[in-house]
Amino acid sequence: MDLGGINLVTLVASLMVASVPIMLAAIGELVVEKSGVLNLGVEGMMVMGAICGFIAAVATGSPVLGFVGGALGGAALAAIFALLTLGFLANQVATGLALTLFGLGLSSLLGQGYNGIKPPPTTALFGPLGEIPVIGPILLGHDWVVYVSILVVALVWWVLKSTRAGLIIRAVGESHDAAHALGYKVARIRLLCILFGGAMAGMGGAYVSLVRVPQWVDGITAGAGWIALAIVVFASWKPWRVLLGAYLFGGISVLQLRLQAAGSAIPVEYLSMAPYLITILVLVIMSSGRGRSALNAPAALGQNFHASR
Amino acid sequence: MLRLEKRPIPSRFWLYGTPVVAVILTMIFGGLLFALMGVNPFAVIKTIFWDPLFGEFAFYLRGQLLVKAGPLILIAIGLSLGFRAGIWNIGAEGQYIMGAIIGAAVGLAVFPTENRLIYPVMVLAGALGGWAWAMIPAILKTRFNTNEILVSLMLVYVAQTILAKASTGFLKNPEGMGFPGSRNFSSYPAAANPELIAGSGLHWGGVAAFVVAVAAWVLLSRHIIGFQIRLSGQAPRAARFAGVAPQKLVVLCMGLSGALAGLAGLFEVTGPAGQISIDFNVGYGFTAIIVAFLGRLNPLGIVLAGILMALTYVGGEMASTNLGLPSAAIQVFQGMLLFFLLALDLFTNYRLRFGLREIA
Numbered sequence: 001m002d003l004g005g006i007n008l009v010t011l012v013a014s015l016m017v018a019s020v021p022i023m024l025a026a027i028g029e030l031v032v033e034k035s036g037v038l039n040l041g042v043e044g045m046m047v048m049g050a051i052c053g054f055i056a057a058v059a060t061g062s063p064v065l066g067f068v069g070g071a072l073g074g075a076a077l078a079a080i081f082a083l084l085t086l087g088f089l090a091n092q093v094a095t096g097l098a099l100t101l102f103g104l105g106l107s108s109l110l111g112q113g114y115n116g117i118k119p120p121p122t123t124a125l126f127g128p129l130g131e132i133p134v135i136g137p138i139l140l141g142h143d144w145v146v147y148v149s150i151l152v153v154a155l156v157w158w159v160l161k162s163t164r165a166g167l168i169i170r171a172v173g174e175s176h177d178a179a180h181a182l183g184y185k186v187a188r189i190r191l192l193c194i195l196f197g198g199a200m201a202g203m204g205g206a207y208v209s210l211v212r213v214p215q216w217v218d219g220i221t222a223g224a225g226w227i228a229l230a231i232v233v234f235a236s237w238k239p240w241r242v243l244l245g246a247y248l249f250g251g252i253s254v255l256q257l258r259l260q261a262a263g264s265a266i267p268v269e270y271l272s273m274a275p276y277l278i279t280i281l282v283l284v285i286m287s288s289g290r291g292r293s294a295l296n297a298p299a300a301l302g303q304n305f306h307a308s309r
Numbered sequence: 310m311l312r313l314e315k316r317p318i319p320s321r322f323w324l325y326g327t328p329v330v331a332v333i334l335t336m337i338f339g340g341l342l343f344a345l346m347g348v349n350p351f352a353v354i355k356t357i358f359w360d361p362l363f364g365e366f367a368f369y370l371r372g373q374l375l376v377k378a379g380p381l382i383l384i385a386i387g388l389s390l391g392f393r394a395g396i397w398n399i400g401a402e403g404q405y406i407m408g409a410i411i412g413a414a415v416g417l418a419v420f421p422t423e424n425r426l427i428y429p430v431m432v433l434a435g436a437l438g439g440w441a442w443a444m445i446p447a448i449l450k451t452r453f454n455t456n457e458i459l460v461s462l463m464l465v466y467v468a469q470t471i472l473a474k475a476s477t478g479f480l481k482n483p484e485g486m487g488f489p490g491s492r493n494f495s496s497y498p499a500a501a502n503p504e505l506i507a508g509s510g511l512h513w514g515g516v517a518a519f520v521v522a523v524a525a526w527v528l529l530s531r532h533i534i535g536f537q538i539r540l541s542g543q544a545p546r547a548a549r550f551a552g553v554a555p556q557k558l559v560v561l562c563m564g565l566s567g568a569l570a571g572l573a574g575l576f577e578v579t580g581p582a583g584q585i586s587i588d589f590n591v592g593y594g595f596t597a598i599i600v601a602f603l604g605r606l607n608p609l610g611i612v613l614a615g616i617l618m619a620l621t622y623v624g625g626e627m628a629s630t631n632l633g634l635p636s637a638a639i640q641v642f643q644g645m646l647l648f649f650l651l652a653l654d655l656f657t658n659y660r661l662r663f664g665l666r667e668i669a
Contacts, residue, residue: 105640288453
């Protein structure tokens with residue numbers, strides 16, 4: 001099954017791996033935005049997760065603890081965002097940008113002396129089962145994070161759709177005043193959602209530095225956080241579409257790398273632009289000719305809440 | 310019990326006091342950070358904020374201040390117009406790169422012709438390059454309702470790959486022995502942007518920054534467009550009833566900020582940077598966001614904020630060579646400043662009350 005020098009089975013298998021960071025970050029951000037908060041600091045939280053996960057994994061020798069460290073790093077940065085937007089009622093757009101600038105700086109400060117080190121490897125979960133032709137590499141040959149990321153998407157879908165907690169999160173995101181009048185603690189619910197979003201972004205970042213690359217360089221996430229934000233719009237705030245969007249973008253980035261390796265006629269620079277250009281194209285197609293409500297965006301997205309009574 | 314109470318009118322003291330308090334808090338917490346890293350915090354703060362102005366090498370460093378402040382002020386003024394109207398152009402870095410590439414390409418195309426008109430044409434081309442790059446998110450927003458934050462940001466990454474291609478491909482110096490990077494403008498007088506007064510650090514970019522600051526002040530406080538910009542930021546619905554066309558405002562604000570970022574890029578590449586190289590841009594487009602907020606989105610405030618931020622750059626470089634402070638620490642320092650600023654903004658519109666809530 002070769003197509004222009006590219007094996008389809010390995011392509012599918014590697015796009016599943018490539019899409020993990022943006023899928024985790026996007027599903028976390030989806031929950032944040034469903035609660036009515038727009039956190040533009042995904043890139044900063046991812047890169048913090050990348051370095052914290054890397055340091056934790058190198059220090060303990062355990063990749064699992066690395067991912068825990070990554071999630072904690074992302075959540076710690078998200079806590080700053082929560083303090084500023086929920087506590088100090090700061091503008092969410094500006095605070096998110098500040099979070100990204102701060103995260104990029106802090107991560108490169110923390111990462112001093114970690115360049116050129118190899119982290120402990122994250123191995124395939126099912127070992128030799130991955131050797132089975134075709135379905136092996138696609139379904140059984142991955143590390144545990146790939147399966148966890150899909151499980152998280154399923155879990156978020158189930159929680160938002162069928163549980164009381166999901167209903168409350170959606171209520172807070174659609175109308176914080178109504179939710180407050182019903183007696184829900186708007187700030188507390190949003191805080192938990194923001195922390196969850198930060199932890200997921202941090203795990204996604206840790207996947208970049210521990211599995212995808214795997215080493216530490218400054219600004220390692222290279223815009224993946226922004227692509228994750230775009231995927232949430234692409235997904236119309238629906239969890240399963242996040243999975244689809246992440247696979248689409250994972251596929252594009254893998255394909256352009258394969259094309260580079262296969263010595264395609266298109267210059268390397270133009271190929272590496274592809275994920276960003278396609279993000280723009282997808283945003284245009286998704287948003288064209290439709291209002292905010294048709295897009296399914298949470299009604300209170302980006303608005304701060306202050307309980308005057 | 311602490312609680313917040315909305316002020317009937319915004320506090321004038323906090324409106325102007327916030328940046329000062331934020332700078333002081335950043336010095337304290339930044340000092341703590343430096344102390345944690347094992348560097349003497351007092352020495353670092355002195356190196357960053359005092360030495361560039363009054364220290365031993367101040368005669369040289371004061372000039373560096375203007376070199377760094379020029380592009381920051383130019384870009385931040387453009388961004389502030391949009392931010393005031395709720396139009397978020399985050400991709401100034403990309404517009405800065407594209408302005409530099411287009412402007413430099415025009416100059417290099419006529420190398421080695423000597424003509425007085427070459428530099429003005431390059432300046433125009435630079436502004437046009439930045440403008441065109443900003444028009445992409447602007448038109449996508451007005452025509453297709455696309456989020457301008459994400460599109461302008463994505464275009465930064467695209468601009469960076471174009472820059473890589475320019476410095477290793479279509480703008481590479483043919484006499485450069487195979488090294489990446491374009492011809493150096495310092496050896497091409499008609500297209501160069503030299504220091505205007507020796508030792509001052511003032512080049513055409515600095516002049517442009519001050520002219521633009523005054524123009525922006527006039528626009529915002531004396532012109533109907535400035536009024537419309539402020540109105541749509543503070544009360545979008547009222548603005549629409551008052552006949553402000555939001556689409557036109559998006560195109561205008563994005564275009565202006567793009568053109569100014571492009572100008573900054575061109576002045577930088579023909580002056581201090583000297584050539585198109587793969588990393589001639591040093592993130593001014595992103596730092597300018599901090600400058601815009603630090604200056605309270607006010608043109609004159611932005612001039613002061615730009616100089617202050619330039620101080621942290623120049624002083625930060627000093628601190629990294631003299632005291633071994635990692636250069637990333639300065640980035641953290643700048644990020645902290647923005648955090649404190651955003652947090653303290655609360656006190657402009659709210660007042661902190663102690664005691665239990667009254668029962669109505």
